[in-house]
Amino acid sequence: MQLKKFLPLAAAVVLLPTLGFAQEADMTPPNEEIGYIFTTFMFLVTGFLVMWMGAGFSMLEAGLVRSKNVTMQLTKNIALFAIAAIMYYLIGYNLMYPGDGWTITNVLGAFSLTSLEPVGGSPDTDLTYASVGSDFFFQLMFCATTASIVSGTLAERIKLWPFLIFTIVLTGLIYPIQASWKWGGGFLDANFGFLDFAGSTVVHSVGGWAALAGAIVLGPRIGKYGKDGKVNAFPGSNLTLATLGTFILWLGWFGFNGGSQLYMDTAGNVADISRIFSNTNTAAAGGALAALILTQLLYKKVDLTMVLNGALAGLVSITAEPLTPGLGAATLIGAVGGVIVVFAVPFLDKLKIDDVVGAIPVHLFAGIWGTIAVVLTNSDATIGGQLISIVIVAAFVFIVSLVVWFILKAVMGIRVSEEDEAMGLDRAELGMEAYPEFTNG
């Protein structure tokens, strides 16, 4: 690493003698083809980072459930990721980005299969700035993320198949329809000026509302809430994996927020992506430290699971607007997310809503906070537009989810028997333990 800052401009120009102008740098933006390559490759790189978040959720959730339910949690996570891929291909993508082909204008997109450009893909498609394939890949990963959020809340008591059927509805219909309202140019975008850069509402709170509906219909785990109002802790079985999962999500979030810039074809755009990376990182740090300090003050002991969830809440909080804040503001926005988590976890327990991994505080509560916080640093956002959009998305997702969960409960049952829950889903439903040699009886 050589000395690098404050490089005299002249030095750079020495490298370009053939260009014949020695006084100024040539800051002409790339032509469209070069911009197309830059933006497309950026979608692929940020997309694989978001894909990696699927592993992060798996590890986080597997680490926070008890060992007798780990195989089931892993099965759900890999299955939901696969289902999201198929459903987003079958109907999700075109439902979310209907272009001129809305079934109901600005409300319901188009029902058709996703089709990528032909072999030797010419860039002459309806996407003029990046390949359709890269956009599909990137957007699919957001759909999968939404589904991942739900699985954690409902762990340790929900049956496999009803959960997977709900995932089909969520990834095929619920997520893409409401996402079209903002990102597909629908009415939240067109009529309310709703701003949600990378999805504090469109992704995270959507997962949170679906999870909340499920938690209400499903009820808490046996023994979680004692008759005397006592809340029993069911410690996670493997905090190392929970920490790994958090690091994976932290890493993946650079793709999640950074890629949502959607263009990397100019110096200005790539500089914006850089700001987003830095803000995303510092918001996570703010959330983690807020939870660290707060649990020390409140409980006299630092609580690692709160620190992990604090970092995640910081990430969710900055997701609606990772570009306009400075580093200080981003840190504080994230820190508020961390504070929210520390208070929201016991609050949910008071309501006897049993959220196994804390996904509702992290993704729903911090998601709402982040969506509101846009107005603090982005003058294009209005508090009214943000709030009404939050409410509309909430009503749609929560009500539809509630209906789906009730139907599933009525038709096939969604909860395992008490005996199976006590035995653990791994042995009862799958006949396969995650750590067959380790657990103490």
Add this chain to the structure above:
Amino acid sequence: MQLKKFLPLAAAVVLLPTLGFAQEADMTPPNEEIGYIFTTFMFLVTGFLVMWMGAGFSMLEAGLVRSKNVTMQLTKNIALFAIAAIMYYLIGYNLMYPGDGWTITNVLGAFSLTSLEPVGGSPDTDLTYASVGSDFFFQLMFCATTASIVSGTLAERIKLWPFLIFTIVLTGLIYPIQASWKWGGGFLDANFGFLDFAGSTVVHSVGGWAALAGAIVLGPRIGKYGKDGKVNAFPGSNLTLATLGTFILWLGWFGFNGGSQLYMDTAGNVADISRIFSNTNTAAAGGALAALILTQLLYKKVDLTMVLNGALAGLVSITAEPLTPGLGAATLIGAVGGVIVVFAVPFLDKLKIDDVVGAIPVHLFAGIWGTIAVVLTNSDATIGGQLISIVIVAAFVFIVSLVVWFILKAVMGIRVSEEDEAMGLDRAELGMEAYPEFTNG
């Protein structure tokens, strides 16, 4: 994330007022130097993704063996990765890409050290479109992947050093020689029109054949096959890590298949890479869901290890041709891979071939399927050319591997004693347990 699709072309042109033409986008491909930077960087990014697969195999295998053999499995995996790096430098790379320097034309490459371009590397090397260093880095990771496949099959009973010596032969000679036949422009490429985009045959089935030869010479683990024909299950010790390994491999595969496009210097090429990413993802999803559904139907219980191997088989299946299929075809090609795994695992057990992690079904059987499936979507492929190439590679790798394993068996023995196998390789061969505080006696 702003609204993005269907951006009017005019809007883009607004950004380019100085160019003086407002009617059309400037889709002139980049000049060679810019193309060189794009392609080289693409090799580095996809190469580090493939490198990451080494961690994936380690976690998958460590999770699927019993805890008494985990340290050994980890040792083998990190050692084989290091050996591949050295051997590919010493002889592999030039053996695989001899250019005009074949020792036997189109059959045996050149024996010499790999030499990267000098410092301040000018692009005036024999690679005109990317740096030699990036190509070496990328190709090396494929060689390492081949070796990773073998270690899983032979786990829990093979000695460390004969395994490492075999790895030297595999990565230094067997892999690069047969790879030169296709990717070095050898006779399979020149005479048979063999198509294998990213290596369903050249990488995966090669690892599978070497593993199969080893499994036959080595014999099954003690107690695996009862006298009454009963197959005893030896459950993996840590399914969380096996799942993590699968996610790592899934992620790494974007690099594996995507980087095999070999060029990212035009809009067409980067669009192709995008298609490859999307197809790779959906094939994995197809394989996972096929195994999920099939194990539910066959065994009335979903089998997580089958789902994981199903996803991997989907990935192997799409590897020979990840570009030409549409998303639907890619999903189905992957799904067939998942089906193959579900049937192949018990089939191998019937033959009393003991493959600890299911690497032969995943990499060999699905690799053959994927190589044949090229003809379904790529009209340049012929069924004859594909089949004869599969057979030639199979014969070479299987026979040479068999000979090497027999020599190793005769000279130094390849299998631990019965006592050591019962005790576990970790204590017997290494004196170090992976989880010294956890296991139940």
Add this chain to the structure above:
Amino acid sequence: MQLKKFLPLAAAVVLLPTLGFAQEADMTPPNEEIGYIFTTFMFLVTGFLVMWMGAGFSMLEAGLVRSKNVTMQLTKNIALFAIAAIMYYLIGYNLMYPGDGWTITNVLGAFSLTSLEPVGGSPDTDLTYASVGSDFFFQLMFCATTASIVSGTLAERIKLWPFLIFTIVLTGLIYPIQASWKWGGGFLDANFGFLDFAGSTVVHSVGGWAALAGAIVLGPRIGKYGKDGKVNAFPGSNLTLATLGTFILWLGWFGFNGGSQLYMDTAGNVADISRIFSNTNTAAAGGALAALILTQLLYKKVDLTMVLNGALAGLVSITAEPLTPGLGAATLIGAVGGVIVVFAVPFLDKLKIDDVVGAIPVHLFAGIWGTIAVVLTNSDATIGGQLISIVIVAAFVFIVSLVVWFILKAVMGIRVSEEDEAMGLDRAELGMEAYPEFTNG
């Protein structure tokens, strides 16, 4: 993957008929704006790889401590990463890169908050070749890495809060001040011609010296060194996670060394980055194999933890000069690192310096070796300049660290009570076990 090498230049030119010259490739370097995009994106990609090393250290350390201290080790690792982010924003970055704003010229940088460029960031900042945000992001990760090194050495006996306070000093003051001497253009760079490409000294040995000072002040763990001179082994609780951590670090190191090229705006620069990737990989392989062979020869058994640390030492060794060596030299430089580790670990034990994870051999000893080894392949380096720089950095970091540790010891105590150490920090300090269902009593 098609045949690719030795593509006739003519073939490439066919793709460019409109350019009107068919005889030569157009190797004109990109204009500044395109170069700016390339370099900025390169910083983001390599930066996220270095960020990922935070997870690597966490897994490595969590795997190498006993299970009763795992939650604490994880808490420290995620907290130090968050602290580094905040401190580098608050003072580190401008302290390290003062430009013309030194507080004491070439010795002490500027005290001010980091400020990234405004929204829609124009490239007209003091960084003319990449965005400030990308540079901040990349450099921050180096600061965090330095702090990660310390936590491993001091594991299993240090209290949480004094460790975090030391981390504040290290990341806010010690690291950036000494880093400014080289990378900020300070006196080691200007007066001594010190060469340290990616930080064998500036990052790794700095972490090592801070750790060594801490280990001396803190003292060894209870029972580690018997009265009879016997060294008691405290085996790590989870070697799978330790191996995963090593793979993560190996992967992240491509970013660490590759990104330190600092430019990716020409074919020459990206070719250099490619060489760096290849050399980094082979040095790790050399270190791993040296430790593998040496432990077999010395102890008749391969020692996995030595192999892992050997790979890491190989990486540290190549970090001061990953560009100028050829692959063979890089392998040997890494191998010497592996040898150093195998001898240094028992050497430290003889001195009764208790380094729980072997961070001092890996980061300090191999860091010194790597810094000296620069003279072997880079004629711009002088042995005098390297040695004096090593000594100056050592004196500064070691003495300041020692003072800070002593102050912390005097003011608040840095070590847990004997009872707490015996019980384990997880239960004693945090009240939360990492594996509550697994450990044998």
